[in-house]
Amino acid sequence: MSESIIQINQYLDHLFVYGPLWVYLVLLVACFIENIFPPFPGDSFIFAAGGLVAMSHLDPVLTYLVIITGGMSSVMVLFFIGRKYGHDYFIRKNFKYFSAEDITRVEHKLKKYGAIILILSRFVVGLRTALALGAGIGLYHPLKMFFYSLISYLVFTGLLMYIAFQLVENMEVIDYYFKTYHRIIWPLLVLMLLAYVIHRSLKFRKTRS
Secondary structure (H helix, E strand, O other): OOOOOOHHHHHHHHHHHHHHHHHHHHHHHHHHHHHHHHOOHHHHHHHHHHHHHHHOOOHHHHHHHHHHHHHHHHHHHHHHHHHHHHHHHHHHHOOOOOHHHHHHHHHHHHHHHHHHHHHHHHHOOOHHHHHHHHHHHOOOOOHHHHHHHHHHHHHHHHHHHHHHHHEEEEEHHHHHHHHHHHHHHHHHHHHHHHHHHHHHHHHHHHHHH
């Protein structure tokens, strides 16, 4: 998505013509969609909302709760989809790139490092969807999933809104750094995925030979 923080801020500001309820609704939907469709600029919406709070256009507590509700809803939806349909399916199919052995490895990692992984999950752009699905496929405990993910969302959202509140007058500078960050992180994620696919392909060929 190419929308900048400034554009999103202006878009949300224009919605006040129709009442603040529409702004909260857009924030709720945006924060829900960001995990379903990872390229969606959910973080930019949060930052723009923080700027609007700083300008007294939005209620800080309600804005915070709306953002948390939207994000956590999509995380838990993905988790339960993975939990209900993913585990048995991938075990049965035993795919080349997500084999039964991989599922067992995921389950082991979650038991050992699940709390740390999920508490940091909201800070890992582009991987939150995969982490939510992976936790479901790995049959991670639902209450632990909710609790640790909620901690991650509470801290990350509060931090982002606080930064926006403090730097609202320098929105152009923050917008530049956001764009630079996304230009760097997405190519890195693609390279990491490509490296994983190549590694698994070489391992698969070696096993067959």
